[in-house]
Amino acid sequence: MTFTDYLRRLKWRFWVWVGLYILLIFGITGTSVFNGNAITALTKFNVQGFLHAAGWYAAATILEVTMSVGTVIYQYHLQRLLDNDIRSDIAANFTRMTYPQYHQRADAVYTSWLTNDINTLNSHGLTFVGYIIQASCQVTVSVAVLVTYHVSLLITTAISAFFLLTVPLIYRQKLSAASAKLSERNERLTDQITDVLEGFNTLFMANRRHLLVQRIWQASDDAGKAEFDYQRFDMFTQFVINVVNLTAQLALLVQAGLLAYHHAIPVGAVITIASLSGTAFSGLTLLSFGLTTVKSVKPIFAKFAQAVVPAPPKKQAVQPLQGTIRLADVTFHYPGNNVPTISHLNLTIGAHQKIAIVGPSGKGKSTMLKLLSAILPDYQGQMTWDGQDYATLDPDTLRNQLTYIDQAPYIFNDTIRFNITLGQTVSDDDLKHAVAASQLADFVAAQPQGLDTVLAHDGTTISGGQKQRIALARGLLRQSKIILSDEGTAALDPENAVAVERLLVTLPDTTLIMVTHNLRDEIRPALDQVVTL
Numbered sequence: 001m002t003f004t005d006y007l008r009r010l011k012w013r014f015w016v017w018v019g020l021y022i023l024l025i026f027g028i029t030g031t032s033v034f035n036g037n038a039i040t041a042l043t044k045f046n047v048q049g050f051l052h053a054a055g056w057y058a059a060a061t062i063l064e065v066t067m068s069v070g071t072v073i074y075q076y077h078l079q080r081l082l083d084n085d086i087r088s089d090i091a092a093n094f095t096r097m098t099y100p101q102y103h104q105r106a107d108a109v110y111t112s113w114l115t116n117d118i119n120t121l122n123s124h125g126l127t128f129v130g131y132i133i134q135a136s137c138q139v140t141v142s143v144a145v146l147v148t149y150h151v152s153l154l155i156t157t158a159i160s161a162f163f164l165l166t167v168p169l170i171y172r173q174k175l176s177a178a179s180a181k182l183s184e185r186n187e188r189l190t191d192q193i194t195d196v197l198e199g200f201n202t203l204f205m206a207n208r209r210h211l212l213v214q215r216i217w218q219a220s221d222d223a224g225k226a227e228f229d230y231q232r233f234d235m236f237t238q239f240v241i242n243v244v245n246l247t248a249q250l251a252l253l254v255q256a257g258l259l260a261y262h263h264a265i266p267v268g269a270v271i272t273i274a275s276l277s278g279t280a281f282s283g284l285t286l287l288s289f290g291l292t293t294v295k296s297v298k299p300i301f302a303k304f305a306q307a308v309v310p311a312p313p314k315k316q317a318v319q320p321l322q323g324t325i326r327l328a329d330v331t332f333h334y335p336g337n338n339v340p341t342i343s344h345l346n347l348t349i350g351a352h353q354k355i356a357i358v359g360p361s362g363k364g365k366s367t368m369l370k371l372l373s374a375i376l377p378d379y380q381g382q383m384t385w386d387g388q389d390y391a392t393l394d395p396d397t398l399r400n401q402l403t404y405i406d407q408a409p410y411i412f413n414d415t416i417r418f419n420i421t422l423g424q425t426v427s428d429d430d431l432k433h434a435v436a437a438s439q440l441a442d443f444v445a446a447q448p449q450g451l452d453t454v455l456a457h458d459g460t461t462i463s464g465g466q467k468q469r470i471a472l473a474r475g476l477l478r479q480s481k482i483i484l485s486d487e488g489t490a491a492l493d494p495e496n497a498v499a500v501e502r503l504l505v506t507l508p509d510t511t512l513i514m515v516t517h518n519l520r521d522e523i524r525p526a527l528d529q530v531v532t533l
């Protein structure tokens with residue numbers, strides 16, 4: 001999608017905006033014409049004509065003032081629609097990305113796209129589209145009116161217009177490059193600020209808080225340099241355009257004066273021509289500047305377009321597991337890692353089996369759960385689900401069969417209810433059951449608004465164990481028949497951990513694959529397999 005495509009999506013609204021600009025230009029041109037007419041009437045001592053022109057002048061001024069506000073208010077209305085459109089397209093693209101595709105970039109980069117880049121699109125894109133519309137109407141109407149005074153004025157206007165529109169082309173490339181650099185530096189600014197702020201607790205405990213200032217200053221200075229470079233080119237382009245503009249206005253004023261001196265036009269017309277030439281050339285300046293600036297947002301759309309992933313091909317829907325999941329000679333490398341994380345792994349997991357995966361840190365236990373969840377598709381060897389190759393199965397429907405209880409569950413800045421249901425509509429009974437089974441009932445009862453209590457971003461106001469229990473409740477609520485638990489009880493006290501693990505290993509008709517560093521004696525007898533990586 002390009003910027004023009006998004007403007008097309010505004011349909012009739014865009015033309016309403018153009019209409020408001022046309023009315024604005026009628027107002028601006030009207031004030032120039034009636035101002036001149038009033039002076040011409042005065043030079044002829046025609047009081048009635050003077051008052052008549054003054055009346056029209058007042059009407060044109062009211063139109064100008066009203067429309068100059070109306071066009072801006074309407075622009076903000078369009079901006080809201082455009083921003084929603086662009087942001088939801090970017091977000092829709094995230095939903096099509098595979099897990100590795102999404103994680104190619106840091107979250108802060110995406111934040112920058114959705115905030116900094118959208119702000120740039122508003123300030124350099126839509127605002128300047130407004131200027132282009134205004135300028136195009138302004139130039140057309142004022143030149144048309146100018147020509148009615150004397151046709152020779154057209155020649156001076158045409159020559160000046162040529163220079164005004166071509167000179168900035170020299171700087172267009174540089175401006176585009178500066179805009180691309182600015183966008184990239186803004187990404188880095190957001191990335192570095194997010195990184196250092198999220199490390200606040202670590203820096204606080206290590207008494208290294210001064211790093212906050214150092215890192216934020218450095219990131220700010222880098223982004224500031226890029227902004228400075230952009231504005232430097234922008235202002236230089238404006239300066240050159242303004243010089244040509246003022247020279248052209250001066251030429252037209254001299255020409256109008258000479259025409260009046262030779263009685264080719266009335267004296268009052270000199271005022272109108274001076275004012276109209278100001279309007280026409282400031283219009284051309286705006287047009288020239290607007291075209292250059294709007295082009296500078298192109299790299300932002302090019303960047304978004306590069307990240308677009310096509311809708312995945314339709315694959316076979318996954319049915320509940322009846323037989324086995326099999327891994328045959330599976331090897332997996334993370335991109336850029338020299339050694340494989342998983343090497344020639346063979347494993348059979350029967351439906352309803354309870355399995356523990358143990359092994360030293362960094363051996364690939366979590367990676368194995370990710371392979372089983374079909375979020376890491378680039379492995380060698382073969383994985384099958386009831387005999388069907390994972391590669392032929394639709395990963396979304398496969399994940400519908402699973403619950404993944406994460407090592408470090410994410411808590412949204414939303415209610416406890418949302419954090420458990422993730423927006424799914426569930427019955428109160430099911431919710432209560434999931435809360436009780438994950439040992440959360442006391443915690444919920446102690447909250448001021450119970451399930452409707454809002455939790456802080458990333459659960460900074462609750463304990464690690466409480467986060468894990470919320471993740472467990474999420475999992476139990478899904479009632480899926482396969483549970484993958486990645487150290488899902490590691491943050492719980494031994495008593496609660498045993499209670500939760502006991503619940504997991506006794507869930508009927510459920511397959512459990514549990515990664516653990518602490519295989520408890522109370523749990524071991526209930527397991528069908530212990531796999532050591």
Ligand SMILES: Nc1ncnc2c1ncn2[C@@H]1O[C@H](COP(=O)(O)OP(=O)(O)OP(=O)(O)O)[C@@H](O)[C@H]1O
Pocket residue numbers: 334335337341360361362363364365366367368
């Ligand atoms: N996204 C990634 N990109 C590159 N390497 C990764 C990525 N995730 C994990 N690794 C590497 O893969 C290896 C296995 O990681 P994994 O998290 O699967 O280990 P683990 O056995 O679960 O460890 P732990 O018991 O400490 O949780 C590690 O060496 C890790 O550095």
